[in-house]
Amino acid sequence: MIKRPFHFNQEHIIGLVCLAISVIILSITPSFPKGKANIGLTGPAFFPDLLAFVFIVCGVYQLWHGTAYASLYRPITLSTARNLFKKKETRTAYFIILFIVGFILLFDILGFLVTSFLFLVLFLLRLGVPRWQTFFYATFFTALIYFLFGWLFTISLPSGILEYVGL
Amino acid sequence: MKKALLAFLVLALTAGIVFAGGAKEAKYPTKPITIICPWAAGGGTDRTARFIAEQLSKKLGVPVNVVNKTGGSGAVGHGEGAAAAPDGYTITNLTFEINVLKYLGYADLTPENYIPLIQFNEDAAAVIVSAKSPYKNVKELLDDIKAKPEGTFKFSGSTIASAWDLPRIQMLMTAGIDPQKVKYIPTQGAAPAITELLGGHVDVITCSYPEAAGQIAAGALRALAIMADERNPNFPDVPTLKEQGVNVAGGTWRGFGVPLKTPELAVNTLRKALKEITDMQEFKDFMNKAGFGIKVRVGQEFGDFMMNQYKALKAVMETAGYLKK
Amino acid sequence: MDAVLSVLRIEILIPWLLAMILGIFVGAMPGLTATMAVALIVPLTFHTPPIVGLAMILGVSFTAIFAGDIPATFLRVPGTPASGAAVLDGYEMNKPGKGPLAIALDLTCSTLGGTIGVLILITISPILATFALRFTHFEYFWLALLGLSMSAVITKGSTMKGLISMTGGLILSTIGLDISTGYPRFAFGNTYLMGGINFIPVMIGLFGISEVLRSISVTSHDQLGDAAIISNVKADFRSVGKIMGKNKRLILQSSVIGTLIGALPGAGADIAAWVAYGMAKKTSKTPEKFGTGAEEGVIAPTTANNAALGGTWIPALVFGIPGDSITAIVLGAMMMYGLKPGPLVFQGSRDLVNQIFTVAVISQFFLLILGYLGIRAFTWFFKFPRNVVLAGITIFSIIGAYALRSSVFDVGLVLVFGILGYLMERVTIPLPPFILGLILGPMIEENLRIGLVKTSGNFWPFFSRPISAFFAFLLILIFLYEPVKLLIQRKRR
Numbered sequence: 001m002i003k004r005p006f007h008f009n010q011e012h013i014i015g016l017v018c019l020a021i022s023v024i025i026l027s028i029t030p031s032f033p034k035g036k037a038n039i040g041l042t043g044p045a046f047f048p049d050l051l052a053f054v055f056i057v058c059g060v061y062q063l064w065h066g067t068a069y070a071s072l073y074r075p076i077t078l079s080t081a082r083n084l085f086k087k088k089e090t091r092t093a094y095f096i097i098l099f100i101v102g103f104i105l106l107f108d109i110l111g112f113l114v115t116s117f118l119f120l121v122l123f124l125l126r127l128g129v130p131r132w133q134t135f136f137y138a139t140f141f142t143a144l145i146y147f148l149f150g151w152l153f154t155i156s157l158p159s160g161i162l163e164y165v166g167l
Numbered sequence: 168m169k170k171a172l173l174a175f176l177v178l179a180l181t182a183g184i185v186f187a188g189g190a191k192e193a194k195y196p197t198k199p200i201t202i203i204c205p206w207a208a209g210g211g212t213d214r215t216a217r218f219i220a221e222q223l224s225k226k227l228g229v230p231v232n233v234v235n236k237t238g239g240s241g242a243v244g245h246g247e248g249a250a251a252a253p254d255g256y257t258i259t260n261l262t263f264e265i266n267v268l269k270y271l272g273y274a275d276l277t278p279e280n281y282i283p284l285i286q287f288n289e290d291a292a293a294v295i296v297s298a299k300s301p302y303k304n305v306k307e308l309l310d311d312i313k314a315k316p317e318g319t320f321k322f323s324g325s326t327i328a329s330a331w332d333l334p335r336i337q338m339l340m341t342a343g344i345d346p347q348k349v350k351y352i353p354t355q356g357a358a359p360a361i362t363e364l365l366g367g368h369v370d371v372i373t374c375s376y377p378e379a380a381g382q383i384a385a386g387a388l389r390a391l392a393i394m395a396d397e398r399n400p401n402f403p404d405v406p407t408l409k410e411q412g413v414n415v416a417g418g419t420w421r422g423f424g425v426p427l428k429t430p431e432l433a434v435n436t437l438r439k440a441l442k443e444i445t446d447m448q449e450f451k452d453f454m455n456k457a458g459f460g461i462k463v464r465v466g467q468e469f470g471d472f473m474m475n476q477y478k479a480l481k482a483v484m485e486t487a488g489y490l491k492k
Numbered sequence: 493m494d495a496v497l498s499v500l501r502i503e504i505l506i507p508w509l510l511a512m513i514l515g516i517f518v519g520a521m522p523g524l525t526a527t528m529a530v531a532l533i534v535p536l537t538f539h540t541p542p543i544v545g546l547a548m549i550l551g552v553s554f555t556a557i558f559a560g561d562i563p564a565t566f567l568r569v570p571g572t573p574a575s576g577a578a579v580l581d582g583y584e585m586n587k588p589g590k591g592p593l594a595i596a597l598d599l600t601c602s603t604l605g606g607t608i609g610v611l612i613l614i615t616i617s618p619i620l621a622t623f624a625l626r627f628t629h630f631e632y633f634w635l636a637l638l639g640l641s642m643s644a645v646i647t648k649g650s651t652m653k654g655l656i657s658m659t660g661g662l663i664l665s666t667i668g669l670d671i672s673t674g675y676p677r678f679a680f681g682n683t684y685l686m687g688g689i690n691f692i693p694v695m696i697g698l699f700g701i702s703e704v705l706r707s708i709s710v711t712s713h714d715q716l717g718d719a720a721i722i723s724n725v726k727a728d729f730r731s732v733g734k735i736m737g738k739n740k741r742l743i744l745q746s747s748v749i750g751t752l753i754g755a756l757p758g759a760g761a762d763i764a765a766w767v768a769y770g771m772a773k774k775t776s777k778t779p780e781k782f783g784t785g786a787e788e789g790v791i792a793p794t795t796a797n798n799a800a801l802g803g804t805w806i807p808a809l810v811f812g813i814p815g816d817s818i819t820a821i822v823l824g825a826m827m828m829y830g831l832k833p834g835p836l837v838f839q840g841s842r843d844l845v846n847q848i849f850t851v852a853v854i855s856q857f858f859l860l861i862l863g864y865l866g867i868r869a870f871t872w873f874f875k876f877p878r879n880v881v882l883a884g885i886t887i888f889s890i891i892g893a894y895a896l897r898s899s900v901f902d903v904g905l906v907l908v909f910g911i912l913g914y915l916m917e918r919v920t921i922p923l924p925p926f927i928l929g930l931i932l933g934p935m936i937e938e939n940l941r942i943g944l945v946k947t948s949g950n951f952w953p954f955f956s957r958p959i960s961a962f963f964a965f966l967l968i969l970i971f972l973y974e975p976v977k978l979l980i981q982r983k984r985r
Contacts (some may be wrong), residue, residue, distance in 0.1 A: 040949030209821030236686020381834025
């Protein structure tokens with residue numbers, strides 16, 4: 001076996017995440033009520049504990065695998081982390097995530113029509129859709145969903161601030 | 168120009184808000200009403216809620232929508248209903264579970280979190296066994312449970328601490344049997360429990376009579392008792408539990424409530440409209456066909472009923488080991 | 493024949509067809525399930541004669557289950573839970589532009605599966621229903637484990653990563669109220685978490701939103717990024733006949749698996765589709781093609797999920813026990829008509845039962861036509877520019893998740909699992925086992941633990957009961973077949 005330098009790579013991350021989740025589970029389950037052995041009742045902790053142990057095995061395997069077969073994977077270093085914010089398209093993805101978070105926070109307050117229109121406008125503009133098209137499609141989708149969900153499927157969408165103008 | 172337009176818009180919006188706010192106090196209802204149903208679309212509670220929503224909409228002249236907010240044994244829907252704006256436009260479809268959520272530690276909710284409007288349904292639990300079972304009445308069953316070793320009998324009916332589980336525990340307690348002496352097989356509702364009973368996998372189930380009526384009529388199952396104060400005119404052959412010497416009544420119920428601090432006008436309008444609906448022949452036909460019992464308690468009477476049951480359940484929950492410490 | 497004529501009347505046909513069209517729309521919306529479509533219809537049926545209401549319910553459920561496959565094939569967003577398995581090869585076929593062929597094959601197989609399922613319902617439902625009653629916790633435990641073992645069958649690449657994905661799904665499924673004690677696990681006092689993690693927003697996030705994120709983060713002209721967007725969509729029925737001819741046995745096999753699993757009160761169309769998919773791969777001559785756009789991988793799950801619908805009516809009609817969440821609603825509606833579902837319905841309302849059977853068969857023909865129109869209607873969406881389509885998928889997914897229980901909590905789940913799905917694919921962890929774990933986790937845990945309560949902790953009934961033993965044997969066979977075959981081959985050499 002040729003001695004290879006240690007590379008931190010994606011397999012190590014998977015392994016560490018597995019182990020972290022196991023630790024979290026095993027630190028919470030002791031507070032669960034206990035089972036009753038006399039009637040064969042296993043406690044609520046039985047299944048999560050079992051899964052945590054499976055995850056520990058998986059995690060240890062991944063750590064070993066990532067080290068032994070390091071040459072198969074690209075090393076992850078500090079510069080990889082910096083690259084995460086460099087590309088324009090990746091940044092767009094972060095913006096989309098941000099828009100969805102904004103949607104969640106504002107949906108009940110601003111109501112369906114406003115939030116969904118704003119969301120679509122921001123989304124489309126960010127993806128570089130021309131301005132007039134953006135407004136057209138944002139209006140179109142909002143109206144379509146309003147018709148389908150609100151009217152046809154009778155799902156009540158929040159009216160939010162528009163409540164006061166009677167919408 | 169732009170500024171002037173903006174100023175105008177702001178002014179118009181403010182006026183609209185003030186006007187709408189002012190109008191609300193004088194007149195109710197002026198906009199759509201929402202009924203929060205804590206149970207899934209298509210289920211029993213949902214069906215009754217939708218029927219009543221339709222009638223209420225006709226009575227009040229505004230749309231009435233049913234929104235299903237499910238999860239956590241009813242904790243999600245009941246919680247959202249109690250926390251809704253107290254303006255009379257959000258009604259909660261209260262069910263039996265409101266009386267156990269706090270004991271189970273699911274949510275800090277009791278009947279006192281709502282202004283009671285009306286109760287419109289009550290279904291007693293029935294004790295049901297397989298037609299092949301040797302027991303012809305509740306006494307024989309309970310005597311045998313006493314005689315046999317612990318864990319011989321398997322009961323089922325629904326989830327734990329449900330409207331079908333707790334009366335069972337009350338029945339055993341009243342008969343002087345430790346509820347832990349029988350096993351309880353929790354299921355997601357009455358239908359899978361009936362399946363278990365039909366397959367011979369459990370011995371006794373507790374659920375409402377109409378839920379098992381098809382099987383009872385076909386001669387596959389047998390009802391030993393219903394846990395009501397008196398016999399039900401729809402199935403008069405089934406004796407009550409009280410007749411058989413066990414003084415227990417229990418089961419599920421449905422009703423409506425609004426958040427605390429809801430204006431008097433809205434509360435009274437809703438109570439009156441809902442009372443009128445429950446008096447209608449159409450409502451009675453609907454409930455009969457769907458297999459739901461009718462029991463109407465209006466306003467404070469409904470509130471007292473809930474609180475009495477809520478207080479009484481504490482001991483039952485404790486004996487059953489369901490009470491969260 | 494009388495029954496056929498009695499349902500082909502204009503006052504039945506119009507609501508029936510309208511309901512089926514509604515089913516296409518609801519099914520094709522991510523987040524809106526077939527169950528929801530039926531729940532939408534039921535209040536309308538209060539005012540109609542029984543057969544009209546039942547025709548609407550039957551029609552809407554068949555089209556909704558099929559329509560769920562449309563976004564699954566073109567966008568990798570399952571429209572209904574039953575379409576989860578249809579994502580695998582349908583979307584892979586769509587990537588090189590064979591989406592129209594996949595969906596045409598899908599539609600034909602759905603119709604055929606639906607028909608076979610209904611025929612089984614008509615002919616041997618009493619036998620099957622009695623058989624289904626013998627299933628209890630012990631048998632369901634093995635069935636769920638069999639379903640879970642499919643995650644090993646369908647995983648490509650590292651088995652360990654498949655296991656990690658599956659265990660992740662299982663762990664997620666433990667969140668919420670524990671059925672045997674009612675204890676709220678990992679809920680941290682949040683009532684939404686107490687209700688458990690609904691797998692519909694998870695599925696939309698893992699498959700759909702992750703794909704949107706990926707499409708956005710690759711350069712716009714990247715070939716893969718444009719995979720979801722096709723320029724010219726025309727369902728191709730010519731090649732379908734040939735493919736179906738080659739796979740007659742598979743269609744029959746998947747239909748039977750679908751109907752049988754559908755007939756079990758504890759399992760429905762979603763599990764049926766996964767098991768049929770795994771079984772198809774196991775019995776295929778070219779299993780290595782699965783997951784890369786295999787025709788067989790499209791046929792099996794889409795045949796099985798529609799066949800399962802017929803199956804779910806078996807316990808519903810024979811015993812009055814719902815076979816799934818749809819028939820649970822149906823039974824409620826039947827009571828409204830004064831019908832008592834159960835053994836007596838066959839004697840007391842024989843005519844109506846015949847009409848139900850007729851409606852179910854005819855619905856399949858309507859499905860073929862309306863499904864085709866639905867595909868055409870759906871595909872105008874792709875005529876939009878790519879970025880507009882991405883925005884459309886996102887907003888529809890978000891609102892669909894919201895509509896589940898009118899809560900932004902589920903929208904949050906879509907986002908969280910969209911990001912997780914994106915990350916998982918980046919480090920080559922397969923997504924399907926995660927969904928399988930999440931769906932089957934509660935079934936495995938509940939049946940194992942409650943089964944043990946029944947036996948006071950004794951494991952023996954899990955092996956000694958005939959059906960349990962059969963399933964256990966089947967499981968061993970699935971895992972040992974390959975290695976044993978290899979061993980024998982090696983020895984011969």
